[in-house]
Amino acid sequence: MNPSTGAAESASDRAPSRRAILAGVATGVSSLTAALSGCLSFPDGDPPPIDVTDEELHEVAAIDVPEVSTRLPVSLDDEPVEAGRDRIESLLEPIPSDLTAEIPNEAVRDYIVDYRQRARERIVELEDVDHNYDRLSTLGRSRRDAAEAEGAYAAATAGRVREDVYEAVESVDRRRREVDSKLVRIGDVPHEAVLVYNTVEGRLDSVDGGLDRVDDQSPLTSEVEAVGEAAGRLESSRANLEMAEHLIERQEQVGDAALDGAFERATSELLEEMDSHVADLPPADSDPEEVFAVPVAGTPREIVVDGVGGSSVLRVIHRTRSRVDDYMENDRVARALVALYELEHERRTFDRLRDRIDDGGLDRPDDVEAVAETKRSAIEAIEAALEGDSHPYLIRERLSASLAPIGLADRDIDEGRYSSDSGAVYAMGHYAVAGERARALPGAADWFADALESA
Numbered sequence: 001m002n003p004s005t006g007a008a009e010s011a012s013d014r015a016p017s018r019r020a021i022l023a024g025v026a027t028g029v030s031s032l033t034a035a036l037s038g039c040l041s042f043p044d045g046d047p048p049p050i051d052v053t054d055e056e057l058h059e060v061a062a063i064d065v066p067e068v069s070t071r072l073p074v075s076l077d078d079e080p081v082e083a084g085r086d087r088i089e090s091l092l093e094p095i096p097s098d099l100t101a102e103i104p105n106e107a108v109r110d111y112i113v114d115y116r117q118r119a120r121e122r123i124v125e126l127e128d129v130d131h132n133y134d135r136l137s138t139l140g141r142s143r144r145d146a147a148e149a150e151g152a153y154a155a156a157t158a159g160r161v162r163e164d165v166y167e168a169v170e171s172v173d174r175r176r177r178e179v180d181s182k183l184v185r186i187g188d189v190p191h192e193a194v195l196v197y198n199t200v201e202g203r204l205d206s207v208d209g210g211l212d213r214v215d216d217q218s219p220l221t222s223e224v225e226a227v228g229e230a231a232g233r234l235e236s237s238r239a240n241l242e243m244a245e246h247l248i249e250r251q252e253q254v255g256d257a258a259l260d261g262a263f264e265r266a267t268s269e270l271l272e273e274m275d276s277h278v279a280d281l282p283p284a285d286s287d288p289e290e291v292f293a294v295p296v297a298g299t300p301r302e303i304v305v306d307g308v309g310g311s312s313v314l315r316v317i318h319r320t321r322s323r324v325d326d327y328m329e330n331d332r333v334a335r336a337l338v339a340l341y342e343l344e345h346e347r348r349t350f351d352r353l354r355d356r357i358d359d360g361g362l363d364r365p366d367d368v369e370a371v372a373e374t375k376r377s378a379i380e381a382i383e384a385a386l387e388g389d390s391h392p393y394l395i396r397e398r399l400s401a402s403l404a405p406i407g408l409a410d411r412d413i414d415e416g417r418y419s420s421d422s423g424a425v426y427a428m429g430h431y432a433v434a435g436e437r438a439r440a441l442p443g444a445a446d447w448f449a450d451a452l453e454s455a
Contacts, residue, residue, distance in 0.1 A: 047421070048364065049421060050366065050367060050368075051366060051367035051368065052368040052420045052421065052423075053368075054416065054420050054423075056368040056420075057368065057371070057413045057424060058413060058414065059372075060371055060375055060427065061410040061414055063376065065379055065382075065403065066379065066383055068382070068386060068396065068399045068403060069134070069396070070397055071131065071396055072195060072196055072247075073192035073193070073254075073393050074196055074254055075131070076132040076246055076247070077250075080132070080136060081135045081139065084135075084140070084142075084239070085139065087139075087146075088142050088143055088146045091143070091149070091235075092116055092119060092120070092146050092149065092150065094150065094153065095112065095149060095150065095153045099112060099113065102157050108156050108224050111225070111228070112149050112152045112153050113149075115145045115146070115149035115152070115232075116146070119142045119145035122138050122139070122142035123139075123142055125138055126138055126139070136239075136246070139239070140236060140239035140243065141236075143236070143238075144232040144233070144236040145232065146235070147231040147234065147236075148228040148232030148235075149228070150231065151227045151232065152224045152227060155224045155228065156224050160227050161223055161227065162217060162227050162230050165227055166230065169214050169215070172237055172238055173208075176204060176208065176211070176237075176241055179244060179248070180204055183204075183248070185258075185259045185260050185263060185334065186252065186256050186259055187254055187255040188254065188255030188257055189255070190259055190263075190266075191394060191448060191449040191452045191453070192393055193251065193255070194259075194334050194338060194452060195394070196247055196251045198334040198335050199247060200244045200251075200334070201327075201335045202335060203244035203247070204240075204244050205330075205335075206237075206240045207237045207240045207241045207244070210233050210236050210237035214230050214233045214237070217229055217230060260333070262455040263333045263334065263452075264333055266337060266451055266452050266455035267336050267337055270337070274340055274343050274344060274347070275321075278317065278321055281347070282305075282314060284312075284315045284319070286305060286314065288302045288304070288306055291305055292354065292358055294358060294360060296357075298364060298425070299362060299364045299425065300362045300363075300364070300365070300432055301357045301362045301363075302429070303429025303432070304353050304357070304429070307405070307430065307433065311408070311429065311430050313350045313353060313433060317346045317350060320339055320342050320343045321343060323339050324336050324339045324340060324343065327339060337452070338397070340448075341397075341444065341448040342398065342401075344444050344447060345398050345401070345437070345440060345441060345444035346401075348440035348443060348444050349433070349436050349437045351440075352439060353432070353433065353436050356432075356436070362428070362432055364425060365424055365428055371428045371431070374428050374435065378434040379406075381402070381434075381436075381438035382399060382402050382438045384438070385399060385402075385438045385441045390442060391442075394449060395442065398444070399441070402435075402441070405430035405433045406430065408430055409426065409427040412427075413427060
């Protein structure tokens with residue numbers, strides 16, 4: 001994720017591989033085959049064959065993609081990173097290297113050792129991470145694993161029970177409410193400050209949601225596992241709260257101009273503008289054949305409406321509009337604004353794709369070269385957006401949306417999910433969405449920055 005999309009988990013917890021970045025954004029897709037079956041149906045009999053082999057598709061998937069990471073406009077000091085390391089060590093220190101004498105149950109020993117190992121592996125991963133925000137995100141996950149190991153060990157050896165962990169929730173929640181009540185958004189550059197506060201608000205929401213799940217264990221769950229899970233969730237909430245506090249403190253050093261009023265005005269104005277645009281768009285559940293002026297079935301065009309993994313641009317638009325309402329109801333003005341930015345970016349992307357399709361583009365490919373060229377074109381568009389010098393933080397904030405469909409298509413080619421013909425159509429549609437998202441991005445970023453500056 002990025003500091004806006006799923007904001008509390010927006011930064012990667014390490015510097016991941018190209019494929020991990022791309023595929024990771026697209027995880028959680030539940031039924032790709034079912035979704036694709038409709039996408040590749042052909043009403044007038046069998047579609048024409050495509051000159052493509054599985055091997056050629058694998059070569060397309062292997063075309064390298066630029067590594068892009070989201071960057072916040074503020075940097076964090078080394079001190080919280082070192083404090084995070086110390087916290088992990090303090091959690092793991094009581095657990096002996098050999099548990100056999102204390103814990104005769106092998107399954108319990110394996111459980112504790114597994115989470116202890118996960119925590120230590122994440123610390124090793126820090127060597128590949130360049131920025132302290134990302135390091136703290138990694139350490140937050142390591143802290144959760146370490147706390148789960150420590151909690152399970154204490155339950156197995158010292159009689160700790162789940163209620164002992166539940167009792168600590170109130171103190172963390174009280175601290176979260178205090179931070180939230182005092183939150184005032186300030187900064188000298190509104191379109192940069194909003195990205196910081198979007199992440200702050202996301203982290204605070206994550207604390208709230210995480211605390212709600214601390215006691216979410218079945219009565220049938222073993223006490224060792226229940227204590228471990230609860231301790232891990234509680235520690236994760238602590239880490240998210242500390243991250244929010246670090247970012248607030250750092251942003252206060254950047255500028256002191258009050259922004260709450262401007263953010264509220266911008267939200268109202270942009271929402272009115274966006275609603276007029278969204279009202280002109282087809283519904284999220286539209287039949288693809290009714291959206292475009294040319295035949296759609298069995299072509300990459302249908303991905304734009306019926307795609308999976310974020311490639312259904314129409315669904316993303318309508319889903320994002322609903323998120324804006326949720327954020328506004330919960331006084332999350334920065335999250336609402338960044339969601340409006342996403343909404344405008346996706347709307348511009350859909351307009352570009354619809355114009356391209358209505359002009360006859362994205363027809364069923366004749367051969368693998370058409371698929372490869374679509375991917376290369378998307379990569380060029382991503383690189384062009386990344387190299388631009390206008391609003392670089394806003395650009396990076398949304399480039400993951402271009403990378404996501406590429407990663408999804410590449411992963412499914414690598415895993416051999418579909419026949420070569422179906423895979424070619426599927427991949428070309430996702431690559432096309434990626435490219436148009438990248439091309440629409442600079443204009444959307446300019447629009448958003450101008451709106452905040454003039455609010």
